[in-house]
Amino acid sequence: MASNPPVRLPLSYVRRTGPTIHLQLQLGGSDALPETGKVRLVNGGRVLEGSARITESDVTGRLLSADIPAGSVDEGRWLVRVAFGADPAETDFTTVAARVLIAAPNPISLLLGKTTPEEVPAERSGQADPNPARRAAAVLGRAADRVLSELPPDKAQASRERIRKTVRRILP
Amino acid sequence: MKRHELLRGLHHVIRPRTYLEIGVNDGRSLALSSVPSIAIDPAFKVTSSLCGPVQLERTTSDEFFARPAPLKFLPRPVIDFAFIDGMHLSEFALRDFMNVERWTAPTSVVVLDDMLPRSVEEAHRDRKTNAWTGDVYKVVQTLRILRPDLLVLEIDTAPTGTAMVLMPDARSTTLSENYDRLVKEMVVPDPQEVPAEVLRRRHVIAPEKLLRSGFWGQLQSLRARSRRTNQSDVRKALHDADLARPLR
Numbered sequence: 001m002a003s004n005p006p007v008r009l010p011l012s013y014v015r016r017t018g019p020t021i022h023l024q025l026q027l028g029g030s031d032a033l034p035e036t037g038k039v040r041l042v043n044g045g046r047v048l049e050g051s052a053r054i055t056e057s058d059v060t061g062r063l064l065s066a067d068i069p070a071g072s073v074d075e076g077r078w079l080v081r082v083a084f085g086a087d088p089a090e091t092d093f094t095t096v097a098a099r100v101l102i103a104a105p106n107p108i109s110l111l112l113g114k115t116t117p118e119e120v121p122a123e124r125s126g127q128a129d130p131n132p133a134r135r136a137a138a139v140l141g142r143a144a145d146r147v148l149s150e151l152p153p154d155k156a157q158a159s160r161e162r163i164r165k166t167v168r169r170i171l172p
Numbered sequence: 173m174k175r176h177e178l179l180r181g182l183h184h185v186i187r188p189r190t191y192l193e194i195g196v197n198d199g200r201s202l203a204l205s206s207v208p209s210i211a212i213d214p215a216f217k218v219t220s221s222l223c224g225p226v227q228l229e230r231t232t233s234d235e236f237f238a239r240p241a242p243l244k245f246l247p248r249p250v251i252d253f254a255f256i257d258g259m260h261l262s263e264f265a266l267r268d269f270m271n272v273e274r275w276t277a278p279t280s281v282v283v284l285d286d287m288l289p290r291s292v293e294e295a296h297r298d299r300k301t302n303a304w305t306g307d308v309y310k311v312v313q314t315l316r317i318l319r320p321d322l323l324v325l326e327i328d329t330a331p332t333g334t335a336m337v338l339m340p341d342a343r344s345t346t347l348s349e350n351y352d353r354l355v356k357e358m359v360v361p362d363p364q365e366v367p368a369e370v371l372r373r374r375h376v377i378a379p380e381k382l383l384r385s386g387f388w389g390q391l392q393s394l395r396a397r398s399r400r401t402n403q404s405d406v407r408k409a410l411h412d413a414d415l416a417r418p419l420r
Contacts, residue, residue: 010362011297011359011361015351015352017352041282060361101235102233106234106267106270107348107352109234120276
């Protein structure tokens with residue numbers, strides 16, 4: 001089985017043509033790859049599968065192109081799983097570091113990365129947490145941060161961990 | 173004039189009530205906003221002091237705008253001023269504009285960065301240079317062809333130029349209807365065929381002249397009035413200010 005090559009963005013895209021989703025992935029790596037493969041778009045228990053062709057040229061590098069019947073595709077983030085060879089086994093499919101985002105009325109989008117980047121809370125959003133205990137904890141946390149900033153980094157980090165554990169035990 | 177000086181001036185003359193930024197990086201441009209703001213970047217590393225209420229989102233712009241009510245942080249779900257400096261690939265920049273435009277009023281102002289590459293190498297989709305525009309310059313060409321209702325100004329800023337889009341129409345579906353065809357045309361191997369007029373900045377407007385324009389006062393008046401402002405109101409103001417000359 002060929003190893004899973006990295007996906008490069010410059011010539012990678014996804015678009016929809018009528019009932020078909022066309023996916024092109026520009027592949028890095030130098031391992032030899034067969035000329036055919038399979039691509040699956042996976043969202044929970046839903047799986048859409050299409051055949052893939054792998055081509056290579058000096059201009060484009062290695063491209064994997066797949067036409068996947070859109071079928072029951074609907075909104076959400078779809079993982080991209082790839083297997084190489086004409087008749088790959090179930091265990092040959094591996095998830096590549098790219099995902100397809102379908103969000104009507106937006107166009108279909110190809111994004112790099114296997115998962116959604118973590119969303120962080122607003123730094124100074126002005127939107128207070130409705131839970132008074134968590135609001136108080138946030139105020140104490142900021143006060144603790146000011147005090148701990150005077151300590152050496154390793155000691156500050158250890159103290160932060162102790163404070164966090166204590167707060168998690170107290171908060172609902 | 174550098175890009176950040178232009179942005180500082182635009183905050184001053186537009187006096188936006190809301191601001192949205194795609195591509196935050198170290199927060200230098202976000203720091204220029206003092207109004208309720210949303211800033212989106214999957215890998216921001218803010219080092220600048222910020223001076224307004226801001227929602228920082230560590231996610232991609234596509235995923236942010238896929239949410240049911242992405243602008244709920246803002247006092248009103250309309251972006252008065254947007255700065256797009258996200259992924260430097262044309263299909264991403266086009267999607268960013270499409271996503272932003274859905275949340276605009278005709279009086280909104282959208283600025284896109286890195287629209288004037290100085291060399292073909294700088295416009296490679298596959299980054300080869302330190303300063304990198306990618307092929308986002310294609311967005312200006314696309315908007316001029318498919319959206320003649322918009323006014324797109326190329327602005328002669330350092331280092332890599334900016335573009336301003338005026339008279340956005342949140343109801344327009346032209347770009348999304350043509351998106352798949354555009355992707356096919358835009359995503360092509362390097363080197364990109366960058367038009368000479370882009371490389372030589374033949375159709376640019378001086379940022380100083382733009383900031384001095386009487387249009388901005390009229391824009392504020394249009395935004396403040398109670399009657400709903402439409403594209404033709406803004407077009408007339410642009411015409412009066414001598415900014416509406418066709419740039420093809």
